[in-house]
Amino acid sequence: MLSYRIIEKLSEDKVKTVMVLGASDSGKTSLVEKLANFYAFSLKKQTAILDIDPGQSHIGPPTTVAWAKVDKEFNCWDKLKMQDFYFVGDVSPRGNLLPLTVGARLMWEKANRAVERIIVDTTGLVRGTIGKILKLYLIDILKPEIVLALFKENELDHILDCFKGIKTPAIFKIPVPPEVKIKDFLQRRIYRQLKFKEYFRRAREIDFSLEDVVFDKSAPIHSLEFSLVSLRDKTNNDISLGIIEEFDRANKKIIIYSPVSHPEKVGRIVPGRIKITPQEIMNG
Numbered sequence: 001m002l003s004y005r006i007i008e009k010l011s012e013d014k015v016k017t018v019m020v021l022g023a024s025d026s027g028k029t030s031l032v033e034k035l036a037n038f039y040a041f042s043l044k045k046q047t048a049i050l051d052i053d054p055g056q057s058h059i060g061p062p063t064t065v066a067w068a069k070v071d072k073e074f075n076c077w078d079k080l081k082m083q084d085f086y087f088v089g090d091v092s093p094r095g096n097l098l099p100l101t102v103g104a105r106l107m108w109e110k111a112n113r114a115v116e117r118i119i120v121d122t123t124g125l126v127r128g129t130i131g132k133i134l135k136l137y138l139i140d141i142l143k144p145e146i147v148l149a150l151f152k153e154n155e156l157d158h159i160l161d162c163f164k165g166i167k168t169p170a171i172f173k174i175p176v177p178p179e180v181k182i183k184d185f186l187q188r189r190i191y192r193q194l195k196f197k198e199y200f201r202r203a204r205e206i207d208f209s210l211e212d213v214v215f216d217k218s219a220p221i222h223s224l225e226f227s228l229v230s231l232r233d234k235t236n237n238d239i240s241l242g243i244i245e246e247f248d249r250a251n252k253k254i255i256i257y258s259p260v261s262h263p264e265k266v267g268r269i270v271p272g273r274i275k276i277t278p279q280e281i282m283n284g
Contacts (some may be wrong), residue, residue, distance in 0.1 A: 002034070006148070006172050010035070015145040017108070017118045019169070021095060021135060021159070022150030024124030027180045030057065031123045031148060033074050039117040041073035043060050046115040049080070051136070052104045053123045055091040055188065059243055061199040062091050062192045063228060063272055065103035067111045084110050087230030087238045089272030091192060096273070097134055105141045122230055139169065147171045193280070198235075200281045203259040204264065205245060210252040211274045214268045226275045231260050232266035242269075243278060 002010075010018065018035060021029045032049060040047040047070040058077045060066025066085035086103030090096045104120075111118050118143060124202040125131045136159065139147065147169045149156050156173070163171055183191075187208065224247040231240045242258030257278045 002174075006174075007038075008148060009042065009170055009172075010038065012145075016112070016140055017120060017144040018146045018148065019120040019122060019139065019142065020148050021122055021126065021156060022098070022176070023152065023155050024125050025180055025182045026124070026150040026152065026176045028121055028124075028150060029179075030148065030177070031174075032119055035119045035148075039119070040070040040231045045117045047117045047119065048083075048111040048115040048135045050111055050118055050120045052100065053121060054093065054096075054100065054108075055123065056191060057195065058121070060085040062195050062265050063241070063274065064238075065107050067101065069115060083247045084112070084125075084198055085238055087241070087270060087272065089228075089270070090232075090274055093123050093134055094130060097130070097137070100134070100246070101141060103136050104138055108142050117283050121247075126159065133157050136162060144169045149173050152176045175176070196276065198282050199241065199256070200243075200259060200278070203242075203257050203278070204243075206258055206260065206263045208254045208256060208263070208266065208269070210254060211235070211259055213254075213266055214252065216268065216270045224271065226277050228272045228274050228276055229256065229272040230270045230272070231256070231258060231266045232268040232270060233265045236268060238270075239265065243276060243281075244271075270272035 020028050020031050036047055036049055039045045048067050050067045051057050052065045054063050059068045059082050059245040061079055064085040064087055066082050068080035070081050085107055088096050088099045088103055095099050151173055160171055197213060224244050227244045229242050230238045231242050233239050240258050240260035245257050246255040
């Protein structure tokens with residue numbers, strides 16, 4: 001898949017960030033795996049993967065942007081330990097371009113302080129104006145030295161044409177491998193359910209007093225029960241997801257189903273845009 005010219009460029013000392021672009025089912029995940037092994041195993045570089053696909057996330061739970069270190073070599077996604085995450089609040093980038101881009105930058109900054117190479121795995125949203133805007137701003141804010149673009153036909157041209165005559169990032173177009181399997185909507189939905197089930201497997205009900213924590217009043221939904229939320233610590237960093245089971249305004253109390261390890265550290269609760277029940281997760 002990777003030509004000698006691409007490998008030579010990837011090996012340059014000045015390269016810190018490599019971004020992988022491509023539509024859904026274009027082989028991005030497999031390419032990220034190969035890059036992780038190339039840097040961590042072959043070149044012995046401290047390497048991280050930054051996953052900014054909140055719908056089909058491999059590192060963090062769905063609705064998040066997350067990153068993980070690759071320890072010596074890439075074996076499988078399940079062995080990667082999530083270092084940090086940022087709550088986007090939804091599984092789709094549509095309508096959430098700002099939190100997705102902010103989260104990508106914040107997580108990139110944390111990874112940048114910890115490793116020598118960062119591989120960025122992006123969403124499959126590339127078509128139309130929204131896809132173009134998202135990818136252009138991600139490239140602007142993460143400043144990758146290299147972009148590897150997996151293409152089937154011309155679905156990336158409206159993005160890549162903006163970089164004609166530009167030296168950085170260096171852009172390489174790679175044909176989608178013929179062995180790539182197409183996943184339908186149901187398969188993607190089942191994958192998210194399994195990821196949620198794994199994330200919440202040690203969750204329990206926790207009572208929070210609304211006098212002790214700040215609840216984000218800019219909630220995008222009116223009925224709060226079963227809303228997916230992020231629990232942030234007192235330094236305003238995401239530390240766990242949760243599900244609102246009861247919102248008692250009269251008694252200023254909120255009950256949240258969450259695997260958070262230290263509830264006493266929670267200082268802010270940020271609601272997302274989707275709803276999910278603990279029963280859905282357990283039966284997923």
